[in-house]
Structure formats: structure tokens, C-alpha cells
Amino acid sequence: MPSLDDLRKRITSVKSTQKITKAMKMVAAAKLRKAQENAEKGRPYSEKMNNVILNLSKSITDKENAPKLLVGTGEEKVHLCIVLTADRGLCGGFNTNIIKKAKSYFEKIISENKTLKIITVGSKGYDQLKRQYKSYIVENISFKESKNINYFDADKVGKIIIEKFEKNEFDVCAIFYNKFKNVITQIPQEQQIVPLNKDKNDKDDSSNDNDYEFEPDEDEILSNLLPKNISTQIFKAMLENSASEQGSRMTAMDNATRNAGELVDRLTIEYNRSRQAAITKELIEIISGAESL
Amino acid sequence: MSNLFNIDIVNPEQSFLSKDNVFEVVIPAVEGEIGILKDHIPIISFLKPGIIRVFSESEEQNFYVEDGIVEFKDNTLSVLTSSIFDLKDADKNFVSESISSAEAELSKDNIDDQKRFLLNHKVEVLKSISIN
Numbered sequence: 001m002p003s004l005d006d007l008r009k010r011i012t013s014v015k016s017t018q019k020i021t022k023a024m025k026m027v028a029a030a031k032l033r034k035a036q037e038n039a040e041k042g043r044p045y046s047e048k049m050n051n052v053i054l055n056l057s058k059s060i061t062d063k064e065n066a067p068k069l070l071v072g073t074g075e076e077k078v079h080l081c082i083v084l085t086a087d088r089g090l091c092g093g094f095n096t097n098i099i100k101k102a103k104s105y106f107e108k109i110i111s112e113n114k115t116l117k118i119i120t121v122g123s124k125g126y127d128q129l130k131r132q133y134k135s136y137i138v139e140n141i142s143f144k145e146s147k148n149i150n151y152f153d154a155d156k157v158g159k160i161i162i163e164k165f166e167k168n169e170f171d172v173c174a175i176f177y178n179k180f181k182n183v184i185t186q187i188p189q190e191q192q193i194v195p196l197n198k199d200k201n202d203k204d205d206s207s208n209d210n211d212y213e214f215e216p217d218e219d220e221i222l223s224n225l226l227p228k229n230i231s232t233q234i235f236k237a238m239l240e241n242s243a244s245e246q247g248s249r250m251t252a253m254d255n256a257t258r259n260a261g262e263l264v265d266r267l268t269i270e271y272n273r274s275r276q277a278a279i280t281k282e283l284i285e286i287i288s289g290a291e292s293l
Numbered sequence: 294m295s296n297l298f299n300i301d302i303v304n305p306e307q308s309f310l311s312k313d314n315v316f317e318v319v320i321p322a323v324e325g326e327i328g329i330l331k332d333h334i335p336i337i338s339f340l341k342p343g344i345i346r347v348f349s350e351s352e353e354q355n356f357y358v359e360d361g362i363v364e365f366k367d368n369t370l371s372v373l374t375s376s377i378f379d380l381k382d383a384d385k386n387f388v389s390e391s392i393s394s395a396e397a398e399l400s401k402d403n404i405d406d407q408k409r410f411l412l413n414h415k416v417e418v419l420k421s422i423s424i425n
Binding site: 038041042044045046048049051052055056150151154155211212213214215216221224225228232235 | 301303304305306307308322323324327334335336337338339362364366371373375
């Protein structure tokens, strides 16, 4: 049985932990609102970009000579995976969920005897993956210094991908991130960005048959647009990720605060009981001492 | 019959400008400036460094863009760009910095003609801004 002093110390320590988690929760809540706003503001851009590409790829008649970023290299040997995670921990299952999703994809690639290359964005992802997949990680990017998510950072990642594609270093590229659904739910996503998934096109083929005028021709616009689209997709993923991170942290810290509260209650009861026990014991000693006289 | 149409300028971070009362927009497309009026046929093009001029009934707005994509459809002009600023609040330092970095890029030997053309053009436009 722990002594009274020990119990008192433990209660104080749990209480101060609770203060920290409570503060973190509130900070996360404030940041979440901003991150959510940013994610919403960024949506029109990527949607419009998608629309334009959709319309463009519909009007391409010469499929053979279409840009490789759109239709792929024709092979599927080398897979490049971009794993986007946070730079900080203490956000519940946020990072682990992305990693889990990514790992199952990696295992599939490896078991099919294809080559795997990994780029990690965010230091937590690198920390978790380096144990198992160190030899596959080709690059490790972190934006710890930038306070806010900005397009330049996303563009940097995008440029790295394009550069690697032009050097024929990979055939298929997928990104992993958490999609923000609501504060409690974040869904880990796997999205293929090279070659672009085209199942969407088939669905609404008939809906808009606009004949566009292109200046210069389609191919040139596409080859100019596709690299931008990659950066845009990454930017979108980063925005979703940051909203998810804050949401996840908020829930995790809320839980931690509640748990700490419960622990404090339990410890206080235990403390009171053992104090009462000590008093009773002393009383009995005194009484029985007096009786024996 | 009104002759007005909509314009949406978005950059990755946010929607930059959205108006529904413009009657002409001049965009610096890659093969020359295009003036767009209502009921223009659908067009997709991309931009070179230059100035977007937006004419609405009450005012005229000028924006500097570095690159981007424009789409015109159903009387809505969408401009997607990652670098844009209003000429009214142009930052002198930023402009001169951009000029010098573009010139530094130009002085390199290993750039192709197209890039050289774009950079030359960029310097020209930026210089015209800094004079005003």
C-alpha cells in the first residue's frame, strides 16, 4: 500500500498532466478551426483544376501520344509512394493510421515483386517507417519550419515527383494522407496521382460535350497543366492532413483530460480512505492502551 | 440584355476574386492577349507573365499574374493561378526582387528558348509595373 505522501504526490502529478492536456486540447481546437477554413478555401482550386483536366482529357483524340503523366508509362513496375504525416506526435491514431494504410500497400507491392520507393513528408512518418523500410526510403522531407501550410511547400514536393518521373524513376505514384471527415473521424486515404485515375471520366461522359477552343493545342496545355495538378493534389492532401491532425489531437487530448480526471477521483478516494484508516488505527491504539491500564 | 458575365480568380490557398458584373476581361494568354466578352466560346488556355485587366461597370482592376490556367465556359471565366497580386498594392521590394531573380535566371546558359522568352517577358512586365 502506497503511503499518504506518495498518493499526494501522484495526485498532484496527474493534475498537472491534466492541465497540459487540457491546454493542448484548447490550442488544437483553435487551430482546427483555422485549418478547416483553409481546407475549405483551398477546395475550389483543386475542383476547378480537376474539371479542366477532365474536359481536356475528353477531347484528346490521339491517346497514343497523350502525355505520360496522364496515361502512364505503360508499365507498372516501380511504385513511388508519398506518405504525408504530421511533424508532431500526441495526436491519437493520426500518424499510425496513415502508416498502417501505407504499410499494407507496401506489402502488396513487395509481394508482387515490384520495386518500391518511398518519400516521406513529415518527420513522424519517417520515424515510424525507417525501422522497417529504411532501404526503400529515397527522400525525407519535412516542413517543420513553415508555420502554415503554403502552396510553395506543396510545389516543392510536386517538383521532386515530376523530376523523378522525367528521369523514369517510377511508373506509378500514390499519395497517402488522412481525409478530414469530421472532428472524430479521419479516413486514411490512398490516392493515385500518376497516372491519373480516369474512372471518373467514364461515368459522366455524356453530361457535358462542350467543344472547347484550345490555345495552344490540347497536348501543350495538358503537359503544362499536369505537373501543376500534382502539386495541387499534394497541397490538397496537406490541407486535409492538417485539419485531420488538429481534429485528431483535439479528440485525443479530450480523452486524456477525461481519463486524468477519473484517475484523480480514484486516487483521491484512495487517499481519503488510507488517511481515515490511519486515524482509526491510531484511535484503536490509544483506546486499547487506555483499557489495559 | 445585359452584357455582363462572371469571373472567378482562385489561387491554391483561397478564392482571390469573384465578381458577377464584369463586361470585359483581358488575359495575357501564352500566345498573346485575349479579350473576353460575354458569350465567348468555351476556351481553355494558359497564361504567361502579364497583367489581367478586369473591367466592370464601376471600376477597372489590374492584377499581375505569373502563370496559370484560364477556362471560359457558360459565361464564367475561371482563372487558376498560384501567383497573383493586385497592382494597387504591389510591393516595390517584391517586384524588384522578382526582377533580379528572373534576370539571374536569364544569365544562366542552360535554359531553353521557351523559358528564355518567358523570363524576358516577365522582366519586361515587372519593369513596366515598377515604373508606374
